[in-house]
Amino acid sequence: MNHKAGSKGTAVVTGASSGIGMVYAQRLAKQGYDLLLVARRLGRLAERARQLSSRYRISANYLSADLTRTSDLERVMKVLAEDSTITALINNAGVATLSGFNDAELSKHQTMNALNVEALVRLSYAILPVFKRKNHGTLVNISSVLSLHAYPIxxxxxxxxxxxxxxxxxxxxxxxxxxxxxxxxxxxxxxxEIWDIAGVPASHLPVGTVMTAEDVVDAALSGLEQGETITMPSVEDVGLLQAYEAAREKLFRASQSARPASRYRIS
Ligand SMILES: NC(=O)c1ccc[n+]([C@@H]2O[C@H](COP(=O)([O-])OP(=O)(O)OC[C@H]3O[C@@H](n4cnc5c(N)ncnc54)[C@H](OP(=O)(O)O)[C@@H]3O)[C@@H](O)[C@H]2O)c1
Structure with a gap:
């Protein structure tokens, strides 16, 4: 991009045309970041960029890309590697298909893998050398509480x-x-919108379990500000997260042995 970045530099937000990504774009613009908005729906990106740049007096650009397509992904990777104004990447674009494993077309599963995993890895691959070289930059990867749990769907x-x-x-x-x-x-x-696309409207979820995208992003940015490495916006008791991480590490350390556990030894 050919613009002079503000003091915060440019934040790249994938999946900025709706939901959590759209809120990230607004909050980061408010903080003074210039923006590069990425998603497929060009009209939404253009409108959002126009609104945010005029409201917050920042520079907002957009790039329409289907991140499941190699050529589009490579175009975004090239921008990440070459635009020296970029100081933050919010790896947010994601999709969900919620159904029994064999009830969905295989292509739906492949799309989830391509966007949620492959694109996120490749965009991280492009930006991290830049951040490391400058010893400065912020990478935010949007996972889910479902990384801790799996339902049949x-x-x-x-x-x-x-x-x-x-x-x-x-x-x-x-x-x-x-x-x-x-x-x-x-x-x-x-x-x-992810829930409608997934086939389970958010209105069908239990009352009191669904957060607004604004609250999620504000909590995530607060966590970032506080120096958190893992932020779970909806978990009140942070001790649960700490205990989980400690147990995970302890179990891993306990696995570092050449001897089969005694319960597997034939006497
Ligand atoms: N909503 C939840 O309950 C929830 C919970 C935990 C984690 N998350 C995660 O939060 C992230 C954002 O999701 P959201 O809830 O905000 O959903 P959303 O409103 O559906 O937003 C998804 C974004 O990803 C973009 N996207 C989808 N397919 C794409 C593709 N092939 N190439 C480029 N961009 C693509 C969409 O834009 P276009 O359609 O314009 O491309 C949209 O901007 C995802 O990683 C999701 O897994 C969501």
């Missing part, structure tokens, strides 16, 4: 989000001790 979606969570944990280990921030966000059920 969410095996592939939960699988993609478990990938995002573990992938992001690894990146966090890699940049530890630098000024590059990598935040993992695990929203719970959020009132966005």
């Amino acid at each position: 969410s095996s592939v979606y939960s699988g993609t989000k478990a990938y995002v969570s573990n992938f992001t944990r690894g990146l966090q280990e890699e940049v530890a001790g630098t000024n590059v921030r990598v935040q993992l966000v695990l929203p719970g059920a959020t009132d966005t």
